[in-house]
Amino acid sequence: MRRKWFYLALLALALSALVLAQGRYQIGTPLNEKEVQEWNIRPSILANGVGLPPGQGTVDEGAQVYATHCASCHGTTGEGGAFTRLVSEPFPITKEVDAVDFAIGNYWQYATTLFDYTRRAMPFATPGTLSDNEVYAVVAYILYQNGVIDESEPMNAKTLPKVQMPARALLELDPTTQKRFPWLKLP
Amino acid sequence: MNRRKLLQLLSKGAAAGAFVKLSGGLAQSKIPPSATDTLKVLGTTLREYGERSEFEKDVIRYISPNLRSRHTGADFTPLEKLEGVITPSSLHFERHHGGVPNVNPADYRLVIHGMVERPLMFTLQDLKRFPSVTRTYFIECAGNGQNGYRNPPDMTLTATRSRGLVSNSSWTGVPLSILLKEAGIKEGARWLIPEGQDAAAYIRSLPLEKALEDVLVAYAQNGEAIRPEQGYPVRLVVPGWEGSIQVKWLRRIQVTDTPVMSKDETSEYTDVMADGKIWAFTWVMDPESIITYPSGLQQIGRGFHEMRGLAWSGHGRIRRVEVSLDGGRSWKRASLEPATDPLSVVRFKYNWVWDGRETVIMSRAWDEKGNTQPTQEEFFAKWARNNRYHYNAIQAWRIGADGKVINGDKTLAGAPAQLGAVGRGGCGGES
Numbered sequence: 001m002r003r004k005w006f007y008l009a010l011l012a013l014a015l016s017a018l019v020l021a022q023g024r025y026q027i028g029t030p031l032n033e034k035e036v037q038e039w040n041i042r043p044s045i046l047a048n049g050v051g052l053p054p055g056q057g058t059v060d061e062g063a064q065v066y067a068t069h070c071a072s073c074h075g076t077t078g079e080g081g082a083f084t085r086l087v088s089e090p091f092p093i094t095k096e097v098d099a100v101d102f103a104i105g106n107y108w109q110y111a112t113t114l115f116d117y118t119r120r121a122m123p124f125a126t127p128g129t130l131s132d133n134e135v136y137a138v139v140a141y142i143l144y145q146n147g148v149i150d151e152s153e154p155m156n157a158k159t160l161p162k163v164q165m166p167a168r169a170l171l172e173l174d175p176t177t178q179k180r181f182p183w184l185k186l187p
Numbered sequence: 188m189n190r191r192k193l194l195q196l197l198s199k200g201a202a203a204g205a206f207v208k209l210s211g212g213l214a215q216s217k218i219p220p221s222a223t224d225t226l227k228v229l230g231t232t233l234r235e236y237g238e239r240s241e242f243e244k245d246v247i248r249y250i251s252p253n254l255r256s257r258h259t260g261a262d263f264t265p266l267e268k269l270e271g272v273i274t275p276s277s278l279h280f281e282r283h284h285g286g287v288p289n290v291n292p293a294d295y296r297l298v299i300h301g302m303v304e305r306p307l308m309f310t311l312q313d314l315k316r317f318p319s320v321t322r323t324y325f326i327e328c329a330g331n332g333q334n335g336y337r338n339p340p341d342m343t344l345t346a347t348r349s350r351g352l353v354s355n356s357s358w359t360g361v362p363l364s365i366l367l368k369e370a371g372i373k374e375g376a377r378w379l380i381p382e383g384q385d386a387a388a389y390i391r392s393l394p395l396e397k398a399l400e401d402v403l404v405a406y407a408q409n410g411e412a413i414r415p416e417q418g419y420p421v422r423l424v425v426p427g428w429e430g431s432i433q434v435k436w437l438r439r440i441q442v443t444d445t446p447v448m449s450k451d452e453t454s455e456y457t458d459v460m461a462d463g464k465i466w467a468f469t470w471v472m473d474p475e476s477i478i479t480y481p482s483g484l485q486q487i488g489r490g491f492h493e494m495r496g497l498a499w500s501g502h503g504r505i506r507r508v509e510v511s512l513d514g515g516r517s518w519k520r521a522s523l524e525p526a527t528d529p530l531s532v533v534r535f536k537y538n539w540v541w542d543g544r545e546t547v548i549m550s551r552a553w554d555e556k557g558n559t560q561p562t563q564e565e566f567f568a569k570w571a572r573n574n575r576y577h578y579n580a581i582q583a584w585r586i587g588a589d590g591k592v593i594n595g596d597k598t599l600a601g602a603p604a605q606l607g608a609v610g611r612g613g614c615g616g617e618s
Contacts, residue, residue: 040439
C-alpha cells in the first residue's frame with residue numbers, strides 16, 4: 001500500500017516536471033482556424049489593409065447609407081449634431097483648432113481606421129448591422145464629404161489602404177515610447 | 188415664574204434654551220440628544236451582501252449634467268471624499284465607449300490567435316486555474332485633468348472634477364505572459380490587439396514586450412469579481428499606462444506584427460503638441476498629485492489641519508511629494524504613507540496650522556525616475572492648448588480669509604479666452 005502511494009507520488013512529480021519543462025500548463029482549448037473565425041466576428045483591419053473584406057461601395061451608395069443610418073446623430077452632411085462632427089476644417093488641424101472640431105478629414109490619420117471603426121462600433125445603438133458593402137459605401141461618402149477622395153472613386157480592399165489622410169503628415173511617435181521601443185515605426 | 192408655569196412650558200415643548208435659563212444656568216448638554224439611542228434598541232440583522240451606511244449616500248461618482256449620452260463618456264471618482272489609497276470598487280471612475288455589457292461568466296471566452304503556434308480559447312475557470320498575481324495599481328484615463336485645463340480657471344472646480352479620472356485597486360489575475368507562452372508566440376510577432384466584448388468591440392494595440400513584462404489578465408478587483416463597469420468578468424491591467432489601453436470585457440487577443448491604428452489610438456488618445464504635431468502612442472502616465480484636503484469648494488477654519496492628498500506616476504514609485512503654502516514660493520516635504528506596489532497611488536500628508544490669512548496651496552510629486560509635474564506654463568510650452576490628454580500640471584487651491592477653498596490656478600496669458608471649449612472634445616471633459 002505504502003509502495004503504491006510512493007509510485008503515484010513519483011508519477012505526479014514526473015508529470016509536473018514534464019509540464020514545467022515545456023513551460024506550459026496545458027490549460028485552454030485549442031481552436032482551428034475555422035473556429036477562430038467563428039469567434040472573430042469583428043475582425044480588425046490593420047493599417048496596411050490586412051483584414052479588409054471583399055466587396056465595395058461608391059460615394060452615391062454611401063449617401064443613401066449615411067442618410068438612413070448616420071445623419072440623425074452626425075448631421076445631414078457630417079457637420080455634427082447630437083454627436084461628433086465627421087467633417088470639419090481646416091485640413092489638417094492646427095494647434096488653434098478647438099478639439100470639438102477635430103473630425104475625420106482633418107484629424108484621422110488612416111483611412112483603414114474608418115472602415116474598422118464603422119464596421120465594429122457603428123451605428124452606435126445597432127453595431128454590426130451594416131453589410132461590408134454598406135460600410136465601404138459610407139466610408140467612401142464620408143471621405144468624399146471631407147474632400148479626401150473623388151466622387152467617382154469606389155472604396156474596396158485595394159483602394160481604401162491607398163487613401164492618404166491629410167493628418168498623417170502631422171503624426172509622430174511619442175519620443176518616450178520610441179526610446180523604450182526603438183524598433184517601433186508608425187505605419 | 189412659578190413651578191406650574193414652568194411645567195406648562197415644558198409640556199408645550201418649549202425650547203431647551205428656556206429650560207436652561209429657567210433652571211438656574213444649567214449648561215446645554217454637549218452630547219447630541221439622540222447620540223445614545225442605538226444603545227437602547229436592537230440593530231438590523233445579518234445580511235448577505237453589505238451596504239454602506241445610509242448617511243454616506245452623498246459619496247458618489249460625479250456625472251456631468253452636460254453629457255450627450257450616458258452610454259459613452261466618463262464619470263469621476265470623488266477623490267476628496269475618500270481616505271487611504273484604495274478606491275472602493277463602486278466608486279472607481281468609469282469610461283465606456285458603448286455602454287457596460289452584461290457578460291454571463293458561463294458564456295465568457297477569451298481567444299488568443301494570430302501569430303501563435305496554438306490558437307487557444309480559455310473559459311473563466313481556465314484563467315483562474317493559472318498561477319495568479321495580486322498587485323495594487325492605479326488606472327488613470329489619459330483625459331484626466333482636462334477640467335483643470337480651462338482658461339480662465341473654473342472657479343467651481345473640485346478635486347473630483349480636477350483629477351477624479353484616476354482610481355486605485357488591488358487587481359488579481361493571470362500574467363498575460365503565461366497565456367502567451369501557453370499559445371506559443373511565433374517569430375516576428377511584435378504586437379497584441381486586445382478586443383473588448385462591449386457594443387463598441389473596443390480595440391487597441393499593445394506591444395508584446397510590455398505584455399511579457401507586467402500586464403495582467405485580471406478577474407478580481409479589491410478581492411471580489413471585477414465590477415461590470417470595470418470589465419467583468421475579465422479585463423487587461425496594463426500597469427502605469429493610460430487607462431484606455433487596459434481593455435475591459437476582454438474577449439480576444441490577436442497577435443500581429445503591426446499595430447491596428449484603431450480609432451481610439453488615432454482620432455482619440457493622441458496628443459496635439461505645441462509645434463502642431465500629433466503624438467501617437469503616448470502610453471505612460473506622467474507623475475501627478477492633488478491635494479484632496481483642503482480642496483475646491485471645501486470650507487476650513489483656523490487651527491490645525493492635516494493636509495492630505497494623492498500622488499502617482501506611471502514611470503515608477505513616488506519618491507517625494509512637496510507642498511507649498513505660499514503659492515509656490517517655497518516648498519515643504521510632505522510625509523508619504525508606504526505604498527505597497529510601485530505603480531500604486533500613494534497618500535501624502537502635511538501637518539499644518541492655518542492662521543486665517545488668504546493663501547494658495549499646491550502639491551507636486553517626483554517619481555523614482557526623477558520625473559516631476561510641470562507648472563501650467565511649462566505644460567503648455569510642450570503641449571498645444573487644444574490638446575486633450577495627459578494634463579498633469581500642478582493644481583493650486585486658494586484659501587480665502589473666510590476659509591472657503593476655490594480653484595487657485597492662474598489665468599494664463601495669451602491663451603484663448605474660452606479655452607474650456609476643449610473640454611467637449613474628449614473623455615476628460617464634461618460634455
